[in-house]
Structure formats: structure tokens, C-alpha cells
Amino acid sequence: MAVSRFWREIPQRYNLEGNQCTICGRKYFPPKHICDSCRRESIGKMKKVKLSGKGRIYSYTVIHTGSSMFNLQTPYIMAIVELNEGPRITGQIVDCETNDVKIGMPVESVFRKIGEDGKNGTIYYGYKFRLVK
Amino acid sequence: MRDVAVIGVGITKFGELWDKSLRDLTVEAGLKAIQDAGISSDDIDALYGGNMSSGLFVNQEHIAAMIAEATGLTEKHIPATRVEDACASGGVALRHGYMSVASGIHDIVVVGGVEKMTDVSPSLATDALATAGDQEWEAFFGMTFPGLYAMIARRHMHEYGTTKEQLAKVAVKNHHNGSMNPNAHFQNEISIEEALSATMIAEPLGLFDCSPISDGAATLILCPLERAKEFTDKPVKIVASAQASDTIALHSRNDICRMDATIAAANLAYKQANLRPKDIDLAEVHDCFTITEIVAIEDLGFVKKGDGGKAAEEGLTQIDGKMPVNPSGGLKAKGHPVGATGVAQAVEVVTQLRGEAGKRQVKDAEIGMTHNVGGSGATCAVHIFEVV
């Protein structure tokens, strides 16, 4: 991935910075240019908002055949997490066994290495999730 | 707006076809269709080609012109367009071909679909397929394409009690159907035990819950219904052509146990054709994974939401069942050369409606449906065909 492509999303990947429609209050992650409900009316009316990273597991799977950047980490757990603020996002669940995960369990975000652009490329950091004890 | 008919079909064998290039595949399917329709290349007004990722698979873009040239059509400089909507490329190409004839802009139109997937390693093929999902927010974090459908399966099991055995039943049925399809990628039967004990890909989906990586091409020739009898005595009318979109990322959907794009497209299609689910005699649905077939038969209205697993278990969807689904063997056994699938589904339905499906013929088939999905449900194309 080109450096600019990763760098552009750092506020989202490091800090879960989304946005909110100031008309209807709906929150989005990643940020959207306009609100899905208010559309044209929301042009210029979206404001940045940092999400807490806390949520619950909506669904999950254990991946045995990973994509090329992740193939050496299999098996690993991936999930759709429904954040407390509403939006759902996709992330890896770490620091637990594959049997520990169930739909509905509370999770919190952690800062981890996602991958790298090869041995001499940049390192990608971002969010993953762990079960809340 | 005028009625449109299918007057010719052509399809290659699907599989790991080392000897055949992307050009070879499209020409083979194209020539078969042209001969089946009994037309001359001079009659063709336009070409629409469905293909997901020739760029990533064979490093070639701009393939519509390439395909037109390979089939001798650039001599007449006809308009040639490539249509891309991930795994729905074929179905959407069909829709564009249909619209160009229905609107009166073109008369005889070739609709093709092709994918050459085996020139790259399975790992790179997997990466290419993953581009149907959200790169920045799904794939980047480790999600794979089977992983997306695995999460759908997991949630469907959680909400409706669908079981792994029911998923396996879908695979067994489709392999059984594929064993009667000489063009299918896999023509072997499998047992439930084999399906259940297969290598895990993304839990709960194992190897036999996933469609394969295949090469192949399929072609249809369309023409206005009023002219169809010039070419064939078995024209098949397209009575509905519908398409819908939804969020690209699975996590952005309202409910991952259903595909709102399927529901929207299907509702439009039924309305256009003035038909209801029970009127459909057979359907070729998008079983990229076993769970996808289960969700599809619910969303297309053949069974209630949540009853898809039970329907598979009870044999409802077998060729001799109340609601035959994927008599061709589906994507699972027939194969899934991504861009070709949507067109291949139509080829099967037309073949069935003509009564030419041999051992896998659905009895008294008069109305057939195709259901083609892109990504994890971001695009859906639904067509309904009827014997004239």
C-alpha cells in the first residue's frame, strides 16, 4: 500500500475518529462525507467525533486461510464489532483462545501492528479488539 | 420499451483450464452461442462483457475491445463494453445488454462473461477476490472473502438455529446436480461426512462450503422478441431484469442475515414480470458459499426468513423437489469463474426452459430465475426468464 494511502487514514486507524451528523445525531465510522439520512442537508454539517472503541461482538469467524499479509498468523479471529455509539466495524479479536469468543461479548479496542509493506516498507498500526474481562 | 428474447447460448467447460487463455475462453463460448443462435457475426450490434478482475488475474484491462477483436467483431467497429460489479459482473452485463435491446438502441447483442483465475497463485487469487469487499475497512484488518460469509453463517446460526449439517446438505445437493452437468468443474458426488470433516477455511465454513477458483466463459445472444423466430424456434423471453445495490462493507448492512440488495432486486423483478415466488419453477442462485444459497432462497421469497437451512435439509431445493435450486450444480460444483457466473446462470436457465438439460432437467420448467451477487451482497442482479 502506498504510504499516502495508509497515512490518510491514521486518525481512523489509531484513534477511531469518526464523524457525526449535527442534524440528526447519527454517528459514522469511518467518517462519511454526508449523512445517509439527511444527505444534501448535511453538507458541511458533519463534525469529527472520537469513538470509544468499546462494543459487543455482532458476529465472528476463525480464519484458517488468511490473506497474504496475514497468512502466517492463522488461525486468527475476525469479528464484526457493534460499537456502543452505533456503527459496526470489522477487526481482529486478540489475546484469547478461539473458543472464548461468543456473539454478544463485550470488547474494547487495543493498538496493535496490523501488518507491514514488506521487510523494508512502512509498518501499519491500527485497531484490534480484546475481550473485556 | 420492447420485449427481449434469448436466441442463443454458449458455455465452456469450467475448471482449471491450463491450456486456455482468457481470449481462448471467450471465443469458445462466443462462437458456440453464435452457432446456437444461427446468426452471422455481421448481425451483432453490440457487445457487453462481464469480468471482475482481468487486471489482477492476467494483468490486462480494456478487455471488451480485446474480446471483440478476438471474435472478429472489431471489423465492424461495434461498441464493446466491459461491465464490472465484482461477482455480479455477469448478471449486470446481462442487464445492460437487455436494456440496450429493450430500449430499441440495439437489435442483436452479445452478452458474455469470462474469468481466467488460475494464472495466478491461489494466494493472489484470494487477494483479488477480496477486492470485492471493503479494502480499507475489511481486508486491511485481516478479513477474507470466506471470512465475510462465515460471519453471515455464524449469525444466521445464532438467530435461526441453522446447522452445519444443513450447510453440508446444500453442498451435497449441488455436487449431485453437478455430476449430471458435463461442463461442471466438479462432477463428483460428495457425502455429508466428507463435507462436515473438510479442512476449515473460516469457521464454520470448510472447504466444501466454498465455491472453487475456476476458469470459464459463457455467452448469450439477445434480440428483440418480435424478431426471435427469425433465428430459433425455442426463444426464451426475459420477463424481468432488475438490479440493486447495498453497502460494500458487510458491517455496514442493516442485518447480515439477509441481503437487502437481493430483496430489492427480487421485488422489482417479480413486479416487472407480474409473478410471485411460487410461480418460479427453478432458480440458479449465487451459492459462492453454502450459506449464500440458504440466505438467497429466503430473500428471494421461496421460504420464510430463517427457514433456508430446513428447506435444504428437507430436500425442497433438489431437482425433483418443490423448489429446484441450482440444477447446474451451482457455483459450488459447476464452478465460479467470477465474471462468467451471472451469464452461466442464465445459460442454464435457458437450457432448462428449452428442455435441453438432459439428466438434470427440471420437469415442466417454464419460468426460471437467476440470482447473481457481487461481494458480500453489495450488488445483486435478478432476471426472470419464461418460455415463449
Place this chain on the structure above:
Amino acid sequence: MVGIVSYGAYVPRYRIEANEIARVWGKDESIGKGLGVFTKSVPGPDEDVATISVEAARNAMKKCSVNPSEIGAVYVGSESHPYAVKPTATIVAEAIGAGPHLTAADYEFACKAGTAAIQTCMGLVDSNMIKYGLAIGSDTSQGAPGDALEYSAAAGGAAFLIGKENVIAEINKTYSFTTDTPDFWRREGEKYPSHGGRFTGEPAYFKHIMNCAKGLLERIGTKPSDYKYAVFHQPNGKFPVKVGKMLGFTNDQIKTGLLTPRIGNTYSGSTPLGLAAILDVASPNDRIFAVSYGSGAGSDGFDITVTEKIMEINGNPTVESFIADSKIIDYATYVRYRKKLHLGGE
């Protein structure tokens, strides 16, 4: 007075037992006993100094109500920074919402890079150049397979927010003792460090800690019994006990901050984590004596007095809670996580 406004720690949860390493290399349990190291922490495959520093820094920020935009400097000290060129400090700053109006840099001075960062922040704060400074010491350093260092080289880190207002512990004085002593080093491009064997003891570790400690006590006019807690750099479980004794500190004073027997030597995180463990249980007016050591060589000493304000912060997550959250792995998994195999796909 300048002091610690908040602090945070992080130790990865994987552990490998010294006996397991010994088993692979044909040694026995006498190795672990001899070193006083029984388990060490191992970073997961998706952890590195950047992720550990961010977690420690975020834990520090959670305990106080300082607005990260008021942080004027971020320094990360480590000998296993993820990049040879590109600072870890900027990744941390971004991940805690600090900046862009700040200065940042990475430090390297073997195991004392973190305490050097604390000293720099003290200077910047005391001179009113900045309001708050964040100093972090963290490492994921490695020992060569089969080498003595493999039993102790561990992973972990701690972050200290330095300021003048609402300090939970005042740093009364800092003093350092530094010479050019080649006891332990790693050349550019080399994967594992090298060391001078027994030379790392008396002329290196002991000389610098003794001189620094005595120099500090002299300059303040205190004696060991004036302190409730003492923490020294802890490359193994034996050296800090020995140097403490030599200086006149008791095992009681040292035991709270002595973590190496259970999590190994976290290098730049070593003294900082020991100090964090002490702050987790300290009471107002407790006095703490801390002396780090970094090969190459030097020691930074600190005389610290805990204030009333320590009662107002929530200590969680504590160092002990990180130590308790542990998953034992075998040598094969350890090798896989620490990339000691030449894996073709990478």
C-alpha cells in the same frame, strides 16, 4: 516542584519459562535459579515497541485529566524501536491525541533510555519550556538463541507524564553517572546484541549504579533508611538485590519494584516498570530511591517523594494485573512469535 503527574504500564501477556528454554538447549533448572529469572514476558506477533508504548501512554493518560494537546514533548527510549530511522515517539503522540504543537524524539541508551527521557522532560518542564512531557521506556529486545541473555530478554514498558501541577510524586533531585564502557552493545544490522560476559558485572553494572547512588545520596544528604522503596535496574533477579545490599538497602525496600524474576528484563522498561509497580502501592509521603543502568554505560538516579495527590488517581490497570494476566507458551511458539525462524513468506 517538577514531578510525576501520571504513569501507565504495559506488559504483554505471553510468558515462557526459563526451564522451557533450558530444556531446548540441554540445560537444567539451575540456569533459571542462578539468574533469578523464572519466567519472562514475550510480545505477541502483532506487538512491538510502538504498540507497547502506546498502551502504556494511554494508560497514563486515562489516570489523569490532562488534555493531551497540552503535552509539549514526547520521548520514547528503547533499544528495539520498530524503525532504525523513523521515530516511535510520533506514533505515540498521534495515538494519544497529542500534537502537533510538540517536540519529539526517540532515545537509545541500552536499558536507561527511558529514564534519560524522564530527565529531559524534567528539564523542559522546570524551565517552563513545556507544561507536560511524556517519557516512555519500553522494549521488546531479544537474546540470541541459546545465549544467557535469552533467559531474561523480555518485553514491556512504562510511561511517565512529567509536569509541575497536580504531581502525584515529586522528583526532588536527579543525578547521573556516565562513562564510556563497552559492556554490552549491538552493531547496526545485527539481530542480537553481544556482551562482555563477566565484564558486564563489576566494571559496568555495579560501578555505575554504586557511583550514581552514592553520588545522589551525597548530593541530597540522605541515607538508605530514609527511603520506603528502592528500585534498581534489574537485568536478572540477583544483581539488584546484591547492589541494594552493597549500598545498605534491605530486601523489604527492594521487593516491590523487583519484577524480573517473574517477567524478565524489560530493558528500557526495566527501571520504569519497577517504579510504576511501586507507585501502584505507595502512600503519600513515601520516599522512593530509583537508579537505572544502561550499558555503554551510565546510570540515572532519582529521589522521589509521593504526594497526597496519589490518593486521587485510579491505579488500574496496575503492574501486578499485567503480570497476573499470563499465558504460558512453549519454545516453538516463542520462536514463531519472535521471528527467530527464517520464514519464507515474510
